Every structure is written in structure tokens, then in C-alpha cells.
Amino acid sequence: MQRVAAKGRLKFISPQLPRLVEVPPVSHDWIHEIKYDGYRTQVIIDWDGARAYTKTGIDWTARYWPIVTAAETLGARDAIIDGEVIAPKADGSPDFHALRSAMAWNAERLAFVAFDLLHLNGKDLRPLPAVDRRAMLWDLIKPATGAIQFSQHVEGGGADFFKGVERMGLEGMVSKRRGAPYRSGESDAWLKIKCYEFSELELLGVKRVPGKPPMALMGQGGKYAGSAFITLPKQIRERLWKRVQAGREAPVGAPSVNGVEWLKPGLKARVKHLRGESKLRHASVKGIVED
CATH class of the missing domain: 3.30.470.30 (DNA ligase/mRNA capping enzyme)
Structure with a gap:
């Protein structure tokens, strides 16, 4: 009624x-x-x-x-x-x-x-x-x-x-x-x-928009795991940008997101995020791990 x-x-x-x-x-x-x-x-x-x-x-x-x-x-x-x-x-x-x-x-x-x-x-x-x-x-x-x-x-x-x-x-x-x-x-x-925890996840791609913090799209076990803000020192961010491979096809299972620059496999990130979630929430990249 x-x-x-x-x-x-x-x-x-x-x-x-x-x-x-x-x-x-x-x-x-x-x-x-x-x-x-x-x-x-x-x-x-x-x-x-x-x-x-x-x-x-x-x-x-x-x-x-x-x-x-x-x-x-x-x-x-x-x-x-x-x-x-x-x-x-x-x-x-x-x-x-x-x-x-x-x-x-x-x-x-x-x-x-x-x-x-x-x-x-x-x-x-x-x-x-x-x-x-x-x-x-x-x-x-x-x-x-x-x-x-x-x-x-x-x-x-x-x-x-x-x-x-x-x-x-x-x-x-x-x-x-x-x-x-x-x-x-x-x-x-x-x-x-x-409550947060840290996980080592695959870095699939990045999205950079002028005036906004860059975002990283993360994966785990070959599946999309969510996104995280990139909060890294300037020198580490510059090394990361050099790894960006524009035009690479999106990995299997990644979401359809405009403006993403996909990375070649082999790069991982240490991510701080809320614990116990099926997808990343309130997440931020705290470090880069290269194979």
C-alpha cells in the first residue's frame, strides 16, 4: 500500500x-x-x-x-x-x-x-x-x-x-x-x-585518469579479484609505468573496463584490503613483486 x-x-x-x-x-x-x-x-x-x-x-x-x-x-x-x-x-x-x-x-x-x-x-x-x-x-x-x-x-x-x-x-x-x-x-x-590483511596478487592492468588516483586491476589464480588504488612512492610508480603494455588484450575473466592498460604476465603486487571478501574492497597497492 x-x-x-x-x-x-x-x-x-x-x-x-x-x-x-x-x-x-x-x-x-x-x-x-x-x-x-x-x-x-x-x-x-x-x-x-x-x-x-x-x-x-x-x-x-x-x-x-x-x-x-x-x-x-x-x-x-x-x-x-x-x-x-x-x-x-x-x-x-x-x-x-x-x-x-x-x-x-x-x-x-x-x-x-x-x-x-x-x-x-x-x-x-x-x-x-x-x-x-x-x-x-x-x-x-x-x-x-x-x-x-x-x-x-x-x-x-x-x-x-x-x-x-x-x-x-x-x-x-x-x-x-x-x-x-x-x-x-x-x-x-x-x-x-x-580490519585489513595483505595478499600477494597478480597485477593485470592499470587505469590512469587525470586528476584521480591510478587504479590497479588485480587477479588471483587466473581470475579477476578486484581493483586497488596504487599508493606507491614515485620511483616505484615510474618503474611500473614502464611495464605497462598498451594494446594488450584483456586477460580471461577480466571485467570490461574502458581505458585500462593491460600488463604482460609476471608482475605481482602486495595489496592491503579488507579481509574475508570475495572481491577486493577498500584496497590499495603497497608494493610490487617482480618474477
């Missing part, structure tokens, strides 16, 4: 965004959560029912209908909940590659992991400390075992928490100042720390 715009409905609030850093904060002024690999989502509940919006405010209520249905049973007169939509595996960890398929064909598999509460029963909660908002969120959604779940946190011990996240093979973690208010946009009060 298509919803009709109505006066007085709660409006979408631009989300607070974490700033990417290399290491987690270590003071006890921070709380730490798992960074769920999914789609940032805002669920709004008011007299007109429940709705779900993407990070940029696009209405995805129809795609997330099981989550929206569950939200309407929470018992709040009105609320705005911030969280992440995931497709959980059997062990509860997010399966990013199954997410889009679940959205299209099996929405019942989706779960909304709630981690903040911006509004509740006529009150704007954004000025309150993060830990107070989260306590109110838990009271609203507990026991949080169905389509709407709760993002657990620990207080302090950021370094140890990150080690645990790495051991579990997760994407990363988010650290938040326990006493900070909620403010839209990127903020130092929220930090994200991602």
Missing part, C-alpha cells in the same frame, strides 16, 4: 557518521561496538505507522517490510531509531554478499541491528549522552531477538576489543564517546576502525 505524505509526520534526520582512523581509542571515555557490514538505515515510527530510510533519506519501506512490520509492534507512540540492515549468517555475523539477494527475494532473512535512538514519544533525545540513549533504546526493543536486534557494546578496552573483532573475521569496529550527543554528519565523537 502506497503511503501518502501527511503533515506532522516525523522527518528523516541525517545520520551521524564515524571518522575512519587506524587504531581504536584506549581511554575509558569510549564505548565500542562491532561494525556491521550492511546498509545504514533509519527506522521512523509515528501515528502513520513505521517507515525505513537509507543513509541518504531514500524511502526503502517496501524493501524492508519485515523490519517495518516488527517496528510497528514495539509500543512506541513515536520514535526514530538508527541502525544497520544486515543479512545474518547462522552464527549471527553479517553476510554482505547475501544482502542484496535477500532484499530482492527473501526479505524475511533481513535483520535491523539498532544502535541509537534519536527520538522517543515526543522527545528529541539527540542532546543526551550516547550511553543514556542506548539504555532507552534497549528498553524499547528488548529482548531484540527477532527482525530488530540490538548492537551490544563494551566500555573501554578498545585495543582488546579490536583484537577480538580481528579474530572473529569481522569488518571492523565503531567507537563512540559515551557522553557525546548525537550530531548529524562526520564527527570525532564516532570513530571506525577496519
Whole structure:
């Protein structure tokens, strides 16, 4: 059923965004959560029912209908909940590659992991400390075992928490100042720390566009593995450009990409990338290995 715009409905609030850093904060002024690999989502509940919006405010209520249905049973007169939509595996960890398929064909598999509460029963909660908002969120959604779940946190011990996240093979973690208010946009009060690993991969080709960082197309076992930014010192980059063989045919399985200069076999690169992905994500070339 298509919803009709109505006066007085709660409006979408631009989300607070974490700033990417290399290491987690270590003071006890921070709380730490798992960074769920999914789609940032805002669920709004008011007299007109429940709705779900993407990070940029696009209405995805129809795609997330099981989550929206569950939200309407929470018992709040009105609320705005911030969280992440995931497709959980059997062990509860997010399966990013199954997410889009679940959205299209099996929405019942989706779960909304709630981690903040911006509004509740006529009150704007954004000025309150993060830990107070989260306590109110838990009271609203507990026991949080169905389509709407709760993002657990620990207080302090950021370094140890990150080690645990790495051991579990997760994407990363988010650290938040326990006493900070909620403010839209990127903020130092929220930090994200991602888990990476290094792999030695075949360098298939490069794409150079003026004004943009050059990209490397990588392969593994004769198959295309994804692309990575080339972040190398000037001297190494110049040696690499000399290996570029313009006009060489694309390797088998490589994507159809305009403007790629393919390389002859025999060149590998040491690539830093997010762990546990079927294709490279957030990847960068850190070194060249010549046979």
C-alpha cells in the first residue's frame, strides 16, 4: 500500500557518521561496538505507522517490510531509531554478499541491528549522552531477538576489543564517546576502525585518469579479484609505468573496463584490503613483486 505524505509526520534526520582512523581509542571515555557490514538505515515510527530510510533519506519501506512490520509492534507512540540492515549468517555475523539477494527475494532473512535512538514519544533525545540513549533504546526493543536486534557494546578496552573483532573475521569496529550527543554528519565523537590483511596478487592492468588516483586491476589464480588504488612512492610508480603494455588484450575473466592498460604476465603486487571478501574492497597497492 502506497503511503501518502501527511503533515506532522516525523522527518528523516541525517545520520551521524564515524571518522575512519587506524587504531581504536584506549581511554575509558569510549564505548565500542562491532561494525556491521550492511546498509545504514533509519527506522521512523509515528501515528502513520513505521517507515525505513537509507543513509541518504531514500524511502526503502517496501524493501524492508519485515523490519517495518516488527517496528510497528514495539509500543512506541513515536520514535526514530538508527541502525544497520544486515543479512545474518547462522552464527549471527553479517553476510554482505547475501544482502542484496535477500532484499530482492527473501526479505524475511533481513535483520535491523539498532544502535541509537534519536527520538522517543515526543522527545528529541539527540542532546543526551550516547550511553543514556542506548539504555532507552534497549528498553524499547528488548529482548531484540527477532527482525530488530540490538548492537551490544563494551566500555573501554578498545585495543582488546579490536583484537577480538580481528579474530572473529569481522569488518571492523565503531567507537563512540559515551557522553557525546548525537550530531548529524562526520564527527570525532564516532570513530571506525577496519580490519585489513595483505595478499600477494597478480597485477593485470592499470587505469590512469587525470586528476584521480591510478587504479590497479588485480587477479588471483587466473581470475579477476578486484581493483586497488596504487599508493606507491614515485620511483616505484615510474618503474611500473614502464611495464605497462598498451594494446594488450584483456586477460580471461577480466571485467570490461574502458581505458585500462593491460600488463604482460609476471608482475605481482602486495595489496592491503579488507579481509574475508570475495572481491577486493577498500584496497590499495603497497608494493610490487617482480618474477
